[in-house]
Amino acid sequence: MNPVYITSIGKFLPGDPVSNDEIEEFLGKVGGKGSKSMRRILEQNKIRYRHYAIDKNQSSLFSNAEMAHLAIRDALDKNKEELFDQIDFLAVGTTQGDLLVPGFASMVHAETGLPVMEIATHHGVCASGMQALKNAYLQIQSGEKRAAISCASEFPSRVFKHTRFEAQAKFMEHPIPFDTDFLRFMLSDGAGATVLQPKPSSKGLSFKIEWIDNKSYANLYDVCMYAGINKEDSNGHLASWLDYSSIHEAADIGAVNLKQDIRLVNEMPKVGVKRFFELVEEGKVHPSDIDWMVCHYSSHFFRDEIFRLMELGGMTIPEHKWFTNLYTKGNTGAASIYIMLEELLNEGHLKPGEKVLCMVPESGRFQTSYMLLTVVGSDHAANAQLQERQPEAPHLKYDETNWLQTSLVRQLINIWIDFEQKLAHVPIIHKLYRGKFTIEDYKLLMENIRQQVIDGSQWIARAASYISIDHIDLRSMFIAHARDEHRDYQILERNYTAVGGDLTVIQLGEKNIGSEALSAYLFQRASKENPFDLMGAMWIIEGLGCRMARYWGEMIRDQLGLTNEQVSFLLYHSDSDEKHFERLEAGIQHPMLTSDIAARIVKTAKTTARLYLLQLEELGNV
Numbered sequence: 001m002n003p004v005y006i007t008s009i010g011k012f013l014p015g016d017p018v019s020n021d022e023i024e025e026f027l028g029k030v031g032g033k034g035s036k037s038m039r040r041i042l043e044q045n046k047i048r049y050r051h052y053a054i055d056k057n058q059s060s061l062f063s064n065a066e067m068a069h070l071a072i073r074d075a076l077d078k079n080k081e082e083l084f085d086q087i088d089f090l091a092v093g094t095t096q097g098d099l100l101v102p103g104f105a106s107m108v109h110a111e112t113g114l115p116v117m118e119i120a121t122h123h124g125v126c127a128s129g130m131q132a133l134k135n136a137y138l139q140i141q142s143g144e145k146r147a148a149i150s151c152a153s154e155f156p157s158r159v160f161k162h163t164r165f166e167a168q169a170k171f172m173e174h175p176i177p178f179d180t181d182f183l184r185f186m187l188s189d190g191a192g193a194t195v196l197q198p199k200p201s202s203k204g205l206s207f208k209i210e211w212i213d214n215k216s217y218a219n220l221y222d223v224c225m226y227a228g229i230n231k232e233d234s235n236g237h238l239a240s241w242l243d244y245s246s247i248h249e250a251a252d253i254g255a256v257n258l259k260q261d262i263r264l265v266n267e268m269p270k271v272g273v274k275r276f277f278e279l280v281e282e283g284k285v286h287p288s289d290i291d292w293m294v295c296h297y298s299s300h301f302f303r304d305e306i307f308r309l310m311e312l313g314g315m316t317i318p319e320h321k322w323f324t325n326l327y328t329k330g331n332t333g334a335a336s337i338y339i340m341l342e343e344l345l346n347e348g349h350l351k352p353g354e355k356v357l358c359m360v361p362e363s364g365r366f367q368t369s370y371m372l373l374t375v376v377g378s379d380h381a382a383n384a385q386l387q388e389r390q391p392e393a394p395h396l397k398y399d400e401t402n403w404l405q406t407s408l409v410r411q412l413i414n415i416w417i418d419f420e421q422k423l424a425h426v427p428i429i430h431k432l433y434r435g436k437f438t439i440e441d442y443k444l445l446m447e448n449i450r451q452q453v454i455d456g457s458q459w460i461a462r463a464a465s466y467i468s469i470d471h472i473d474l475r476s477m478f479i480a481h482a483r484d485e486h487r488d489y490q491i492l493e494r495n496y497t498a499v500g501g502d503l504t505v506i507q508l509g510e511k512n513i514g515s516e517a518l519s520a521y522l523f524q525r526a527s528k529e530n531p532f533d534l535m536g537a538m539w540i541i542e543g544l545g546c547r548m549a550r551y552w553g554e555m556i557r558d559q560l561g562l563t564n565e566q567v568s569f570l571l572y573h574s575d576s577d578e579k580h581f582e583r584l585e586a587g588i589q590h591p592m593l594t595s596d597i598a599a600r601i602v603k604t605a606k607t608t609a610r611l612y613l614l615q616l617e618e619l620g621n622v
Contacts, residue, residue: 007199010076010193014062031171044299094153191332216367226365393543423613423616494568532597534604535604
């Protein structure tokens with residue numbers, strides 16, 4: 001039997017953190033009235049922030065399968081090996097997928113684009129993520145698979161939108177019942193994924209899986225967390241929502257709503273702690289050996305109850321050893337255990353040799369999941385992982401008392417933040433941020449941007465020739481800008497040959513399809529009368545120099561063991577583009593600025609940002 005290791009863990013949490021005061025801005029107020037239960041529920045669960053994959057218009061920003069894919073991509077990016085073509089098993093857990101049919105794993109597999117492989121869908125509630133993990137664990141342990149991914153993703157926010165309840169006849173004149181309202185303020189969205197292999201990571205820390213224990217108690221308890229029936233209307237017969245005469249009838253009486261039987265849910269800590277005592281008696285758990293207790297409790301209320309019951313049994317794990325991010329990441333159901341382990345592994349908490357006990361009690365129809373992990377590897381290497389910075393727009397000086405300038409700069413900053421966030425996910429940049437950049441990647445990048453660098457001074461010079469004599473100061477600014485940049489391509493060529501590139505190859509290279517689109521757009525705009533809107537293009541292109549060039553140059557230098565001279569094009573642009581920004585600032589503050597010109601600058605900035613991303617996405621595609 002092979003040993004099994006979790007060699008990397010990824011997560012995806014959609015959108016910005018949502019505070020308690022914002023919840024009903026996203027989910028809405030049923031019938032226009034705020035929930036009377038919300039404050040009490042939040043006081044008990046003590047969750048301060050969570051994430052939603054819907055916006056304040058209640059439109060879905062991602063599918064559940066897309067979130068799973070993004071978590072899987074994060075896990076693969078954090079892995080020290082290029083495993084994409086080696087993954088041959090995928091197990092996925094969720095409470096509710098995007099479709100009724102086919103299985104959720106099929107939809108996730110399609111999103112990832114991973115090779116043909118065996119897959120498995122695990123449908124349930126919180127324990128479905130652990131079921132997926134055990135399936136992947138057994139595949140590697142048996143030697144049948146080389147590398148596996150287990151993943152769990154949850155998207156409950158879309159079933160709690162106020163419009164769903166307002167359309168149900170049962171609640172036209174009555175508030176929604178507590179068993180449903182309770183979950184509206186308990187659950188949130190997110191995904192997590194693990195990579196499993198028969199050997200630990202070559203660098204950094206891994207988890208060795210000692211064992212996974214899953215138990216169902218459905219033979220002993222009624223259903224507790226559920227959707228698809230109405231227990232209160234059952235008269236002893238639990239009619240499925242599919243048994244109603246129509247879907248509309250099932251919806252009208254609330255049969256499709258996700259609910260929690262509050263009378264039963266307090267049994268969940270008892271079942272979980274009972275299994276803990278049994279594992280101790282079986283010799284699988286030695287409480288004194290545990291360094292970290294990672295428990296998925298859905299509410300702080302249940303944490304206190306678990307502590308109380310363990311203390312009553314005389315076998316507890318001290319409070320300072322317990323780890324959770326429930327209060328800041330929310331209750332993401334089946335994904336919660338992944339999201340907790342991701343933070344524990346990737347944010348420097350662990351040391352080699354430590355024991356981690358994971359506990360996932362589930363209230364669906366009562367299950368328990370336990371897993372024992374041992375930390376292996378080198379913590380020094382683990383903490384050296386590179387990551388991208390938080391997006392931040394380049395600093396632009398302007399007259400803060402001028403409404404038009406203030407509005408324009410605010411819009412440009414929003415465009416930049418969106419641009420930089422997307423830039424981090426372009427494959428070539430993503431590799432750089434994950435420490436996987438190669439010398440061939442560097443050559444390819446230089447080959448592709450050289451053509452755009454040559455065009456840069458040319459479209460700026462053309463723009464200058466179309467600026468009327470009435471604005472000779474702006475024409476001079478454009479001419480000076482073109483003069484500064486017309487030999488930049490020579491620095492790039494020297495860098496290329498300094499790392500072993502053939503000068504003929506880069507000089508004869510063609511524009512990729514993204515560069516073609518970017519160049520054609522900029523020359524087209526430069527050929528218009530008084531093309532002041534090209535300041536929007538300068539905001540993006542010169543902003544890259546100010547904000548990203550040195551950052552990228554130093555990362556490439558350090559990852560590839562190069563000298564400053566071999567990345568001098570990027571280091572030079574960091575300094576020179578700051579001077580160019582002074583000219584852009586002069587343009588923004590120029591008296592010629594009108595609302596119409598400002599709107600054109602904004603549109604040109606948006607378009608340039610998208611085409612620049614396309615240029616980097618299409619490296620080598622000529």
